[in-house]
Amino acid sequence: MQCPLSFEVMTDPVMNAAGQTYERAAIEKWFARGKRTDPMSGAVLEHTDTRLVPNVLVRGM
Structure with a gap:
Protein backbone atom coordinates (compact mmCIF):
# COMPACT_ATOMS: atom_id res chain seq x y z
CA MET A 1 0.00 0.00 0.00
CA GLN A 2 1.26 3.47 -0.87
CA CYS A 3 1.68 6.25 1.71
CA PRO A 4 -0.41 9.33 0.84
CA LEU A 5 2.42 11.62 2.07
CA SER A 6 5.55 10.05 0.61
CA PHE A 7 3.90 8.17 -2.29
CA GLU A 8 6.21 5.25 -1.44
CA VAL A 9 5.22 1.71 -0.48
CA MET A 10 4.78 1.62 3.29
CA THR A 11 7.13 -0.61 5.28
CA ASP A 12 6.25 0.76 8.75
CA ARG A 24 5.94 6.32 10.13
CA ALA A 25 8.85 8.41 8.81
CA ALA A 26 6.55 10.52 6.63
CA ILE A 27 4.04 11.38 9.36
CA GLU A 28 6.79 12.01 11.91
CA LYS A 29 8.37 14.45 9.44
CA TRP A 30 4.96 16.14 9.06
CA PHE A 31 4.69 16.57 12.84
CA ALA A 32 8.33 17.71 13.12
CA ARG A 33 7.43 20.64 10.86
CA GLY A 34 5.01 21.77 13.57
CA LYS A 35 1.86 20.52 11.84
CA ARG A 36 -0.88 19.35 14.21
CA THR A 37 -3.45 18.34 11.62
CA ASP A 38 -4.21 15.19 9.68
CA PRO A 39 -2.67 15.61 6.21
CA MET A 40 -5.64 13.99 4.43
CA SER A 41 -8.62 15.52 6.24
CA GLY A 42 -7.12 18.66 7.74
CA ALA A 43 -8.67 17.79 11.11
CA VAL A 44 -6.80 19.09 14.15
CA LEU A 45 -5.39 16.09 16.02
CA GLU A 46 -5.71 15.63 19.78
CA HIS A 47 -2.19 14.20 19.86
CA THR A 48 0.57 13.70 17.33
CA ASP A 49 3.55 11.38 17.08
CA THR A 50 3.48 10.19 20.68
CA ARG A 51 0.53 7.89 19.99
CA LEU A 52 1.10 6.48 16.53
CA VAL A 53 -0.29 2.94 16.41
CA PRO A 54 1.29 0.29 14.15
CA ASN A 55 -1.13 -0.80 11.43
CA VAL A 56 -0.37 -4.52 11.26
CA LEU A 57 -3.13 -5.17 8.73
CA VAL A 58 -1.56 -2.83 6.17
CA ARG A 59 1.94 -4.10 6.99
CA GLY A 60 0.77 -7.63 6.13
CA MET A 61 -0.46 -6.56 2.70
Whole structure:
Protein backbone atom coordinates (compact mmCIF):
# COMPACT_ATOMS: atom_id res chain seq x y z
CA MET A 1 0.00 0.00 0.00
CA GLN A 2 1.26 3.47 -0.87
CA CYS A 3 1.68 6.25 1.71
CA PRO A 4 -0.41 9.33 0.84
CA LEU A 5 2.42 11.62 2.07
CA SER A 6 5.55 10.05 0.61
CA PHE A 7 3.90 8.17 -2.29
CA GLU A 8 6.21 5.25 -1.44
CA VAL A 9 5.22 1.71 -0.48
CA MET A 10 4.78 1.62 3.29
CA THR A 11 7.13 -0.61 5.28
CA ASP A 12 6.25 0.76 8.75
CA PRO A 13 2.61 1.87 8.47
CA VAL A 14 1.08 3.61 11.49
CA MET A 15 -2.32 5.12 12.26
CA ASN A 16 -2.64 8.61 13.70
CA ALA A 17 -5.36 9.97 16.00
CA ALA A 18 -7.71 10.47 13.04
CA GLY A 19 -7.41 6.80 12.05
CA GLN A 20 -5.50 7.54 8.84
CA THR A 21 -2.53 5.36 7.90
CA TYR A 22 0.85 6.77 6.87
CA GLU A 23 4.45 5.61 6.69
CA ARG A 24 5.94 6.32 10.13
CA ALA A 25 8.85 8.41 8.81
CA ALA A 26 6.55 10.52 6.63
CA ILE A 27 4.04 11.38 9.36
CA GLU A 28 6.79 12.01 11.91
CA LYS A 29 8.37 14.45 9.44
CA TRP A 30 4.96 16.14 9.06
CA PHE A 31 4.69 16.57 12.84
CA ALA A 32 8.33 17.71 13.12
CA ARG A 33 7.43 20.64 10.86
CA GLY A 34 5.01 21.77 13.57
CA LYS A 35 1.86 20.52 11.84
CA ARG A 36 -0.88 19.35 14.21
CA THR A 37 -3.45 18.34 11.62
CA ASP A 38 -4.21 15.19 9.68
CA PRO A 39 -2.67 15.61 6.21
CA MET A 40 -5.64 13.99 4.43
CA SER A 41 -8.62 15.52 6.24
CA GLY A 42 -7.12 18.66 7.74
CA ALA A 43 -8.67 17.79 11.11
CA VAL A 44 -6.80 19.09 14.15
CA LEU A 45 -5.39 16.09 16.02
CA GLU A 46 -5.71 15.63 19.78
CA HIS A 47 -2.19 14.20 19.86
CA THR A 48 0.57 13.70 17.33
CA ASP A 49 3.55 11.38 17.08
CA THR A 50 3.48 10.19 20.68
CA ARG A 51 0.53 7.89 19.99
CA LEU A 52 1.10 6.48 16.53
CA VAL A 53 -0.29 2.94 16.41
CA PRO A 54 1.29 0.29 14.15
CA ASN A 55 -1.13 -0.80 11.43
CA VAL A 56 -0.37 -4.52 11.26
CA LEU A 57 -3.13 -5.17 8.73
CA VAL A 58 -1.56 -2.83 6.17
CA ARG A 59 1.94 -4.10 6.99
CA GLY A 60 0.77 -7.63 6.13
CA MET A 61 -0.46 -6.56 2.70
